[in-house]
Amino acid sequence: MANLAIYRRYRPQKFSEFIGQEHIVQTLTNAIPMGMISHAYLFSGPRGSGKTTLARLLAKAINCQNRKENGFEPCNKCSSCLEIAQGNAMDLIEIDAASHRGIDEIRDLRDKIGFLPAKSKYKIFIIDESHQLTKEAANALLKTLEEPPSHVIFILATTEAYKMIPTIVSRCQRFDFKKLTFKEITKKLELISRGEKINFDKTALTLIAQNAEGSLRDAESLIDQSISFFSGKKEILTEDLKDLLGILEISAISKFVDCLLEKNPATAISFLQEQISQGLNLEEFAKSLISYLRKALLFKMNPDFFDTEASGLSPEELKKINVQATNFEEKKLKQILKIFLEAENKMKYSSIPQLPLELAIIESCQTN
Numbered sequence: 001m002a003n004l005a006i007y008r009r010y011r012p013q014k015f016s017e018f019i020g021q022e023h024i025v026q027t028l029t030n031a032i033p034m035g036m037i038s039h040a041y042l043f044s045g046p047r048g049s050g051k052t053t054l055a056r057l058l059a060k061a062i063n064c065q066n067r068k069e070n071g072f073e074p075c076n077k078c079s080s081c082l083e084i085a086q087g088n089a090m091d092l093i094e095i096d097a098a099s100h101r102g103i104d105e106i107r108d109l110r111d112k113i114g115f116l117p118a119k120s121k122y123k124i125f126i127i128d129e130s131h132q133l134t135k136e137a138a139n140a141l142l143k144t145l146e147e148p149p150s151h152v153i154f155i156l157a158t159t160e161a162y163k164m165i166p167t168i169v170s171r172c173q174r175f176d177f178k179k180l181t182f183k184e185i186t187k188k189l190e191l192i193s194r195g196e197k198i199n200f201d202k203t204a205l206t207l208i209a210q211n212a213e214g215s216l217r218d219a220e221s222l223i224d225q226s227i228s229f230f231s232g233k234k235e236i237l238t239e240d241l242k243d244l245l246g247i248l249e250i251s252a253i254s255k256f257v258d259c260l261l262e263k264n265p266a267t268a269i270s271f272l273q274e275q276i277s278q279g280l281n282l283e284e285f286a287k288s289l290i291s292y293l294r295k296a297l298l299f300k301m302n303p304d305f306f307d308t309e310a311s312g313l314s315p316e317e318l319k320k321i322n323v324q325a326t327n328f329e330e331k332k333l334k335q336i337l338k339i340f341l342e343a344e345n346k347m348k349y350s351s352i353p354q355l356p357l358e359l360a361i362i363e364s365c366q367t368n
Contacts, residue, residue, distance in 0.1 A: 020216070037062060042172035
């Protein structure tokens with residue numbers, strides 16, 4: 001277990017351990033005891049929202065040999081549950097459509113469908129990134145979805161459902177996943193820190209959750225990186241994370257926005273250069289700044305648009321962003337947001353990564 005990445009060690013093994021997507025979990029756990037199992041599911045949503053994790057949980061519960069009557073939780077003790085948890089179940093076939101997207105792979109899948117499950121009730125196929133199947137492969141899959149054998153279940157996962165052919169979508173029971181909230185991500189990070197017996201100071205986990213941008217997978221990767229780097233330490237401080245990950249606290253972003261509000265480009269550029277010398281990740285900075293400006297704009301337009309509970313901001317930070325939003329004109333705030341969005345795109349192609357940001361600072365301070 002020690003060799004496994006954090007996300008694998010703390011992958012939910014029961015529906016009760018799954019964090020977020022309550023509407024989907026509720027529907028599935030109601031259907032399982034009643035035997036209302038669809039022949040095909042489509043899990044659609046942003047990355048890191050739990051699609052493949054919930055697909056494996058569903059597969060485990062359906063094929064569990066000792067599931068309680070009228071129950072939905074897998075026992076996690078029978079051979080089927082153990083094999084799925086260990087990743088070597090013969091009757092659970094996972095396909096990454098990003099690298100196996102052609103007609104030959106789907107033909108091979110159709111050949112496998114004809115065989116009965118080796119030991120389970122169902123043979124389950126999880127096709128990840130299913131929107132990346134070629135047109136020919138998607139049409140071949142469609143034919144299979146129209147009349148699948150009774151022992152076969154498909155679970156398609158995708159981050160871009162709009163790219164899939166409508167006829168495939170129409171043959172699946174569709175569930176739309178949403179980004180996880182700040183509270184949901186923090187809850188999982190706290191569970192991991194307790195499990196690893198490592199104490200993070202008050203704002204360290206908050207910093208990780210804010211920078212995960214709704215992706216639990218990203219948050220788990222960040223905390224895994226932190227624990228690995230500070231191996232042996234029993235307490236990890238916010239300052240440690242800032243240095244390691246090259247990310248800024250909200251308070252630092254807020255100070256930078258103050259410079260824009262005061263139309264002081266020299267101070268803003270000096271601040272940026274100082275942070276770069278301390279190892280600031282420019283892409284993370286641009287992403288955090290844009291997120292912060294968006295929150296300020298929503299607050300400016302209508303405080304009811306702004307989800308304070310999901311924002312991950314402390315009462316002091318909320319008070320500060322409210323003051324800044326009040327002092328900005330709405331037109332000016334929209335202009336600055338557009339300027340930094342363009343700068344973020346230009347950074348990818350610039351030979352001097354900070355140059356688009358520096359030009360954006362100057363332009364933002366010159367706009368009326």
